[in-house]
Amino acid sequence: MPPSLRKSWAAVCAATLTGGLLVGIGEASSVSALPAAAPNLALNRPVTVSSSETADLGGARAVDGSVSTRWASLEGSDDQWLQVDLGATTSLSRVVLKWEAAYASGYRVELSDNGSTWRQVYSTTAGDGGTDDVSVSGTGRYLRVQGTKRATAWGYSLFEVEAYAEGGTTPTDPPTDPPPSGPVVNVSTTAELKSALAAASPGQTINLAPGAYHGSFVTQRSGTASQPITLAGPRSAVLVNDGPVGEPTGSCPAPADGFDSGYGLWLFKASNWKLSGFTVADSKKGIVLDTATKVAIDNVYVHDIDEEGVHFRRSSADGVIQNSTIEKTGLVQPGYGEGVYIGSSNSNFACYADSTGVDASHRVQVIGNRIGPNVAAESIDIKEGTTGGVIRGNTFNGTGITGENSGDSWIDAKGNNYTIENNTGTFSAPGTFANGYETHNLLTGYGCGNVWRNNKSDLGGAGEYAVYVSSVSKCATNPNVVYSSNTVTNAKKGLTNITVTP
Numbered sequence: 441m442p443p444s445l446r447k448s449w450a451a452v453c454a455a456t457l458t459g460g461l462l463v464g465i466g467e468a469s470s471v472s473a474l475p476a477a478a479p480n481l482a483l484n485r486p487v488t489v490s491s492s493e494t495a496d497l498g499g500a501r502a503v504d505g506s507v508s509t510r511w512a513s514l515e516g517s518d519d520q521w522l523q524v525d526l527g528a529t530t531s532l533s534r535v536v537l538k539w540e541a542a543y544a545s546g547y548r549v550e551l552s553d554n555g556s557t558w559r560q561v562y563s564t565t566a567g568d569g570g571t572d573d574v575s576v577s578g579t580g581r582y583l584r585v586q587g588t589k590r591a592t593a594w595g596y597s598l599f600e601v602e603a604y605a606e607g608g609t610t611p612t613d614p615p616t617d618p619p620p621s622g623p624v625v626n627v628s629t630t631a632e633l634k635s636a637l638a639a640a641s642p643g644q645t646i647n648l649a650p651g652a653y654h655g656s657f658v659t660q661r662s663g664t665a666s667q668p669i670t671l672a673g674p675r676s677a678v679l680v681n682d683g684p685v686g687e688p689t690g691s692c693p694a695p696a697d698g699f700d701s702g703y704g705l706w707l708f709k710a711s712n713w714k715l716s717g718f719t720v721a722d723s724k725k726g727i728v729l730d731t732a733t734k735v736a737i738d739n740v741y742v743h744d745i746d747e748e749g750v751h752f753r754r755s756s757a758d759g760v761i762q763n764s765t766i767e768k769t770g771l772v773q774p775g776y777g778e779g780v781y782i783g784s785s786n787s788n789f790a791c792y793a794d795s796t797g798v799d800a801s802h803r804v805q806v807i808g809n810r811i812g813p814n815v816a817a818e819s820i821d822i823k824e825g826t827t828g829g830v831i832r833g834n835t836f837n838g839t840g841i842t843g844e845n846s847g848d849s850w851i852d853a854k855g856n857n858y859t860i861e862n863n864t865g866t867f868s869a870p871g872t873f874a875n876g877y878e879t880h881n882l883l884t885g886y887g888c889g890n891v892w893r894n895n896k897s898d899l900g901g902a903g904e905y906a907v908y909v910s911s912v913s914k915c916a917t918n919p920n921v922v923y924s925s926n927t928v929t930n931a932k933k934g935l936t937n938i939t940v941t942p
């Protein structure tokens with residue numbers, strides 16, 4: 441075994457005597473004793489991963505300092521990786537990898553200055569699991585563990601990734617404050633908010649003080665179903681992104697050094713969050729969720745946004761937005777100025793589809809919100825490929841809708857099996873308005889099975905139908921249904937263009 445992979449019973453004894461954690465004794469693995477003065481530079485740092493088996497097994501679990509949590513990649517693929525942003529350029533001497541049963545028999549340790557160009561500092565094809573204490577020599581801001589060969593039929597699973605600087609020193613330009621900890625983190629500055637988002641942990645609440653926060657606010661940390669992470673503040677706590685800046689490292693947007701998306705708040709592979717009370721304004725997009733499942737947005741105010749207000753994207757399923765206000769969207773690109781956007785256009789599936797071939801942002805609920813006026817596209821755009829959502833008890837004000845990019849209704853239902861009920865919609869000039877609610881069939885089998893019940897529509901003398909169904913034949917096996925409990929006033933033509941169901 442190469443000397444750079446140090447595993448010995450002497451190290452096991454040293455770890456035991458110094459209070460170190462003993463891992464995998466039955467697998468002839470060990471943990472070396474670490475001088476107390478040497479900091480783990482990967483602890484609670486931002487993490488990017490190639491994949492996660494589930495939301496509860498995300499990359500942040502591998503840098504949280506606990507061997508009771510872990511990151512696990514998707515099963516069945518050798519080409520998987522975990523990347524840690526150390527926060528500053530650092531000369532590393534050691535990397536410690538604590539493997540779960542699903543370990544790598546082959547992997548590389550790599551460093552990078554920019555998160556895209558990598559230098560190999562260690563590799564093996566004879567990994568045997570347990571704990572690997574690897575000697576390395578190199579400088580970089582980003583550390584990546586790149587799997588090349590799985591030892592099991594599963595994916596890769598790491599309890600912890602630890603990084604130590606040459607001579608036990610700290611990075612050349614370290615953060616001035618340690619990552620925030622504790623059940624409640626109070627923030628009042630941009631720097632504090634960024635740090636809190638980067639280090640958030642399950643069950644934690646981040647409280648925003650009143651004031652304007654200017655910056656790029658992104659998190660890649662997940663809560664759990666029983667311990668979600670909460671970001672809360674008063675309406676006077678305002679998140680503003682003055683970007684965008686730079687370009688994404690790939691063809692699809694993902695957090696990276698030197699790239700600012702321009703999004704007011706970006707949850708990237710960050711599930712089980714609660715967002716409550718605060719405002720997002722003056723940003724390219726408002727709140728964007730990418731592979732962020734089970735996120736609850738409550739009582740937020742989103743306004744003065746260049747494009748979409750709130751976007752559930754990249755299979756951000758089982759989310760809810762409720763009791764919130766969205767207005768003045770599409771200020772720069774009116775055709776992309778939807779209030780709430782669920783899923784992705786099929787033309788963007790190359791970026792945002794999952795293994796099912798669609799953007800599976802299923803079962804999103806939009807409840808009790810006020811959307812408009814001056815939402816330049818639809819109040820809600822339900823994209824093809826999504827299913828099973830609920831649109832209930834909202835108030836839609838269509839004044840200011842532009843008609844650009846077919847944005848000429850309160851809702852465009854291109855997904856399947858949505859329940860749309862107890863909403864109130866109005867329209868008055870200025871604006872372009874065709875119908876209150878519309879369906880379209882942009883993907884075979886979609887735009888079907890939607891149900892309208894007990895909605896009140898005032899079309900302002902401009903719209904033709906309260907509910908316009910573009911095709912009956914394309915949904916023959918899963919028809920759209922408009923119940924007689926819906927009402928309409930000031931329509932050019934009437935309630936709907938299809939047969940009403942009693």
